[in-house]
Amino acid sequence: MQRFEITDKDAMGRICRLDTPHGRIETPTILPVINPNIPFIPADEMEKFGAQAVITNSYIIYRTMKDEAIEKGVHAILGTDMPVMTDSGSYQLMVYGDVEISNAEIIEFQKSIGSDIIVPLDIPTPPDADFDTAIRDLNITLQREREARKIVNTDSLLAIPIQGSTHSELRKLAAKEARNIGGDIYPIGAIVPLMDTYRFKDLARIILEVRSIITVEPIHLFGCGHPMLFAMAVALGCDLFDSAAYALYAKDDRYLTVYGTKKLSEMNYFPCKCPVCSSYSPEELRRMEKKEREELIARHNLYVSFQEIENIKQAIKENSLFELVEKRVRAHPSMLAGWRLIKKYFSIIERSDPKVKKKFLYTGLDSIYRPAVRRHGKALLNLEWGKDELVISSDLGMLADLYLRPVFGPVPAEMLETYPAGHAEIPDEDLIEKEALETAVENLIRMMKSNPDKKFRIYVSGVWADFLKNLPSNGDLNVLP
Ligand SMILES: [Zn+2]
Missing domain, CATH: 3.20.20.105 (Queuine tRNA-ribosyltransferase-like)
Known part of the structure; x- marks a missing residue:
């Protein structure tokens, strides 16, 4: 029973x-x-x-x-x-x-x-x-x-x-x-x-x-x-x-x-x-x-x-x-x-944590260990692109295919309004823990490596530059003034 x-x-x-x-x-x-x-x-x-x-x-x-x-x-x-x-x-x-x-x-x-x-x-x-x-x-x-x-x-x-x-x-x-x-x-x-x-x-x-x-x-x-x-x-x-x-x-x-x-x-x-x-x-x-x-x-x-x-x-x-x-x-x-x-127990937590929530409120370093962040990283690996060259920018005001956000990494333009990255309240990139930028860059690099035949043109503000020194060869880095 x-x-x-x-x-x-x-x-x-x-x-x-x-x-x-x-x-x-x-x-x-x-x-x-x-x-x-x-x-x-x-x-x-x-x-x-x-x-x-x-x-x-x-x-x-x-x-x-x-x-x-x-x-x-x-x-x-x-x-x-x-x-x-x-x-x-x-x-x-x-x-x-x-x-x-x-x-x-x-x-x-x-x-x-x-x-x-x-x-x-x-x-x-x-x-x-x-x-x-x-x-x-x-x-x-x-x-x-x-x-x-x-x-x-x-x-x-x-x-x-x-x-x-x-x-x-x-x-x-x-x-x-x-x-x-x-x-x-x-x-x-x-x-x-x-x-x-x-x-x-x-x-x-x-x-x-x-x-x-x-x-x-x-x-x-x-x-x-x-x-x-x-x-x-x-x-x-x-x-x-x-x-x-x-x-x-x-x-x-x-x-x-x-x-x-x-x-x-x-x-x-x-x-x-x-x-x-x-x-x-x-x-x-x-x-x-x-x-x-x-x-x-x-x-x-x-x-x-x-x-x-x-x-x-x-x-x-x-x-x-x-x-x-x-x-x-x-x-x-x-x-x-x-x-x-x-x-260390991500797979157990992932099993029970709901995939869609209303919002993602960043409270500090520990927020980057939430399943939503890893799930976003995994989702990036399965995206299909209709073109050979993709523009990634950390500046939301610039026209781009993906936007580089702290914690999550690249967020496709069409996902800017959806959970988790689009519903995330996160401090500005120059005021956040460096781990939040590192995690974002890890997701970016993994995505670039899983798309070796694409070219990535990356435009970032200065705070990102240090974390992007070791980009895969299909990346082209430009630091915005
Ligand atoms: Zn009391």
């Missing part, structure tokens, strides 16, 4: 409908983590923030209220009708090294309390684990996932986590095996230590490796709850997030923003107009009792997280996700480095 449907796409991001026994979820979305014993902000209030589903820990429920939960069900325990995903205790396994329950038992338990999304007891192997440990853990995880597939025979969805530490070949192997087992959602596990240490390049690489194997089905970035990462993660192909971060950060007086984390102690003003930030100043919060303050910061953290999800969904709808991500990744150099990995 098809449980999800993609309705909109941009970059590798998507808006999807995902059906669960307790109703439909529209992704991308965040599942706030609810502690069943001490619900910091109760599940029934989460809807107000924009939550469509929540996640809770079935292992904690098993240990503290097993019989009651089987009798009432997890929805009644949490007091919500929203879909509930249940984690298995893997986190406890990672932190304490052991849990007192078997895989089959915790899966049966999740079934018996009516979980909408069931997670097997996978082994979260931390980053940088040696290969032997990582593969040994992975084999156990895969065995447990196969076992889970046999046990979960109800309407509940099955999540099949993908482990493998920081080893590329193991993450890919895990993704292949997970697909063979067949789940409804594929969480990428054990990435929190990478996020905590700002290793966003490793994070991006792992997401891209998994997305290169699991090309369509929903991917959950397990443990990612920081709004600064959502846009990048969605653009790389993630659909679901969960947030314990809203509460954990609040506990330490840390305030989340899409640009990073701020310490309440260092804040004079709030850059947000949520109900919390429009009612109090940072100073007023600081003077409050710890408990009251903590809850208010948690509320802000939730608002800002769901606000960012709305920003992202709107960007997908209007095909401006690249523009949004290129702004967001400037929050930290390590995010910028992570995002730039898309250069």
Whole structure:
């Protein structure tokens, strides 16, 4: 049965409908983590923030209220009708090294309390684990996932986590095996230590490796709850997030923003107009009792997280996700480095990125890595010309067959009004990064080389001249005064 449907796409991001026994979820979305014993902000209030589903820990429920939960069900325990995903205790396994329950038992338990999304007891192997440990853990995880597939025979969805530490070949192997087992959602596990240490390049690489194997089905970035990462993660192909971060950060007086984390102690003003930030100043919060303050910061953290999800969904709808991500990744150099990995994964991104959009807004160097630029370069190779000599000019006021534009390179006169080059907002050639001119020249040279029997008469302003020193022999360069 098809449980999800993609309705909109941009970059590798998507808006999807995902059906669960307790109703439909529209992704991308965040599942706030609810502690069943001490619900910091109760599940029934989460809807107000924009939550469509929540996640809770079935292992904690098993240990503290097993019989009651089987009798009432997890929805009644949490007091919500929203879909509930249940984690298995893997986190406890990672932190304490052991849990007192078997895989089959915790899966049966999740079934018996009516979980909408069931997670097997996978082994979260931390980053940088040696290969032997990582593969040994992975084999156990895969065995447990196969076992889970046999046990979960109800309407509940099955999540099949993908482990493998920081080893590329193991993450890919895990993704292949997970697909063979067949789940409804594929969480990428054990990435929190990478996020905590700002290793966003490793994070991006792992997401891209998994997305290169699991090309369509929903991917959950397990443990990612920081709004600064959502846009990048969605653009790389993630659909679901969960947030314990809203509460954990609040506990330490840390305030989340899409640009990073701020310490309440260092804040004079709030850059947000949520109900919390429009009612109090940072100073007023600081003077409050710890408990009251903590809850208010948690509320802000939730608002800002769901606000960012709305920003992202709107960007997908209007095909401006690249523009949004290129702004967001400037929050930290390590995010910028992570995002730039898309250069190496062009073929995967090309597959899902829409070919026609409304506009191309240049935000800086990273815009030249968008599929639209490479597609333009490829399209140039297939053009048919009815004449032997072609005029190319960087001056739009001059009569020419093609016009040389930064980023894209030669643009045929008849394509000056079409996407992408014709719908591009780009700084002037003398004010743009040199890479934007280099990329343009690469596209030009490739086109010239693929048309060896044509003659190209090129007229450019001085800023181009340096980049055109090594023209193929069928080119004739003239620098305009
Ligand atoms: Zn706020």
